[in-house]
Amino acid sequence: MESPITKSDISLQKMREVKRLKSVEDKRVGSEVFDRITLKTLYKLANQGHIHLLNGAISTGKEANVFKGTDDKGNLVAVKIYRVTTSDFKKMQYYIQGDPRFNVRSNNKRQLINNWVLKEFKNLNRAYEVGVRVPKPIIAKNNVLVMEFIGDENGTPARLMRQSKISNPEYVAFKILDYVKKLYNDAEIVHGDLSGFNILMEDNEPIIIDLSQGMVVDHPMARELLNRDIDNLIKDFKKIGIEISKDEIKRKIMDL
Ligand SMILES: Nc1ncnc2c1ncn2[C@@H]1O[C@H](COP(=O)(O)OP(=O)(O)O)[C@@H](O)[C@H]1O
Numbered sequence: 001m002e003s004p005i006t007k008s009d010i011s012l013q014k015m016r017e018v019k020r021l022k023s024v025e026d027k028r029v030g031s032e033v034f035d036r037i038t039l040k041t042l043y044k045l046a047n048q049g050h051i052h053l054l055n056g057a058i059s060t061g062k063e064a065n066v067f068k069g070t071d072d073k074g075n076l077v078a079v080k081i082y083r084v085t086t087s088d089f090k091k092m093q094y095y096i097q098g099d100p101r102f103n104v105r106s107n108n109k110r111q112l113i114n115n116w117v118l119k120e121f122k123n124l125n126r127a128y129e130v131g132v133r134v135p136k137p138i139i140a141k142n143n144v145l146v147m148e149f150i151g152d153e154n155g156t157p158a159r160l161m162r163q164s165k166i167s168n169p170e171y172v173a174f175k176i177l178d179y180v181k182k183l184y185n186d187a188e189i190v191h192g193d194l195s196g197f198n199i200l201m202e203d204n205e206p207i208i209i210d211l212s213q214g215m216v217v218d219h220p221m222a223r224e225l226l227n228r229d230i231d232n233l234i235k236d237f238k239k240i241g242i243e244i245s246k247d248e249i250k251r252k253i254m255d256l
Pocket residue numbers: 058059060061062063064065066078080135147148149150151157158160197198209210211
């Protein structure tokens with residue numbers, strides 16, 4: 001594939017010398033994200049061939065920054081980097097407690113974030129394996145998650161459902177509910193933060209992202225989260241002209 005990367009690229013191999021990431025498009029984002037351990041993590045991922053270049057921020061969120069990059073074969077990747085300084089540990093602790101996959105007793109912030117990233121990776125994996133369209137997870141290391149880039153081959157990231165004109169609303173709503181059902185019944189997880197802000201649109205197809213909050217279905221909070229996800233979806237569906245009741249959605253999801 002032709003690599004679209006030009007001047008503003010960061011070569012991870014060279015970053016060691018560059019130190020302060022002078023070549024990053026957005027310096028504020030750069031210096032904020034790349035603390036020493038994050039840089040080390042990125043070098044390691046670079047040495048393993050998972051990240052060759054990072055070029056440009058896709059998003060600066062509350063807790064994580066998402067960058068566009070390429071791997072050493074030139075494939076586009078999305079790299080989500082959690083900021084250790086601004087993460088909401090209370091929330092993370094709250095969501096991770098009671099998940100049988102994690103035994104997080106420590107108050108160590110880094111450890112909590114690393115587990116948080118691993119949780120997102122595992123949730124993506126489970127979803128991917130049961131046929132839910134999500135970014136294919138590639139690797140999680142410390143506070144960095146590498147995954148399939150969702151967008152066109154020129155490197156333009158896909159748009160959020162909330163910001164897209166949906167030309168096929170019935171199909172999109174049907175697909176999303178089918179994914180929620182597969183997540184619940186097959187992957188046995190609840191997304192926990194599902195709305196048009198965590199669904200990307202590519203070629204009229206919805207793609208579910210941001211599964212860090214996802215919970216196993218037998219977690220005591222799973223029902224509450226599922227209800228919230230459904231309420232959010234009902235609002236988003238309404239915006240694209242699809243009216244569907246909560247009961248109807250629940251019937252579809254639970255397969256009753
Ligand atoms: N795999 C991906 N490919 C392309 N863009 C992505 C990808 N993952 C995330 N993004 C973009 O980054 C934004 C933030 O990612 P998200 O996982 O939702 O993190 P958060 O909402 O916690 O900041 C998304 O709204 C989307 O625009």
